[in-house]
Amino acid sequence: MPITLPIEDxxxxxxxxxxxxxxxxxxxxxxxxxxxxxxxxxxxxxRLGHDPxxxxxxxxxxxxxxxxxxxxxxxxxxxxxMAARVQTLARAIVDDYDGDAAxxxxxxxxxxxLYKRVSGLPGYGEQKAKIFVALLGKRLDxxxxxxxxAAGSYGDEGSFRSVADIVDEESLGKVRSFxxxxxxxxxxxxxx
Numbered sequence: 001m002p003i004t005l006p007i008e009d010x011x012x013x014x015x016x017x018x019x020x021x022x023x024x025x026x027x028x029x030x031x032x033x034x035x036x037x038x039x040x041x042x043x044x045x046x047r048l049g050h051d052p053x054x055x056x057x058x059x060x061x062x063x064x065x066x067x068x069x070x071x072x073x074x075x076x077x078x079x080x081x082m083a084a085r086v087q088t089l090a091r092a093i094v095d096d097y098d099g100d101a102a103x104x105x106x107x108x109x110x111x112x113x114l115y116k117r118v119s120g121l122p123g124y125g126e127q128k129a130k131i132f133v134a135l136l137g138k139r140l141d142x143x144x145x146x147x148x149x150a151a152g153s154y155g156d157e158g159s160f161r162s163v164a165d166i167v168d169e170e171s172l173g174k175v176r177s178f179x180x181x182x183x184x185x186x187x188x189x190x191x192x
Contacts, residue, residue: 003139006169007035011042016140019101020054020093021045024086026132026163027123032077034163034172040075047071054099057090088122096120105142111150114142130154134164 003015003022014021021041029037045051047068057065065087069079076082097103104121108114111133119129134154136142148155154162160174 001139001167003135004167005035005038005163006166006172007039008042011039014042014045014051018051019104020090021052022135023089023093023101023104023121023132024052026128026135027085027089028076028082029128029163034166034175037076038163043075044068052090054090054093054101057087058094060087062087085123092122105136105144108142108144110144111146111148114144114147115150131162131164134162138164 003012005012005015015025015038016022018041024041024044025038028040041052048056062084066080066083069075069083069086093099093101093104104117105114108117114136115129115133118124118132119126121129124132130150130152131154133147134151137147137151137155148157151164153159154164159165160171160178162175166172166175
């Protein structure tokens with residue numbers, strides 16, 4: 001099942017056909033609404049005049065990239081720091097995966113190896129890496145043996161925990177409800 005988030009069709013198309021755009025969207029998915037993060041690569045493409053390419057962004061003038069991220073509407077709540085993070089991610093893809101983000105999961109034989117590769121990317125901590133492994137498995141059929149285990153609870157079938165489980169507005173609502181419950185539980189735990 002392809003990625004079908006409640007964003008513009010063109011933005012979904014880019015995420016489905018361009019692995020670097022998908023990695024970028026996942027990187028940007030923090031401290032902004034999910035829809036904004038996952039639509040940002042399409043807006044970046046519009047500003048660049050073509051799909052974002054790791055080689056180009058890795059070598060881009062940092063100030064010029066910040067300017068692109070900062071144009072109204074900004075691509076992220078923190079355009080300066082996120083432009084730098086995207087550039088660092090692009091450099092990692094160029095240096096470690098020959099400039100092809102799909103090489104991150106091509107030839108991977110286990111979920112453990114896939115998780116290790118994803119969590120090794122700049123800006124991808126434990127939770128983000130697990131969510132991305134779940135997204136690859138649930139939406140893009142990247143399913144090496146043990147991928148669900150590597151994704152932790154995000155890999156559970158029928159769950160509504162993350163972007164990996166969103167296919168429409170209804171499932172987005174369920175994921176948001178789950179996240180609100182987790183925040184409330186964490187807050188209640190701190191209050192004790």
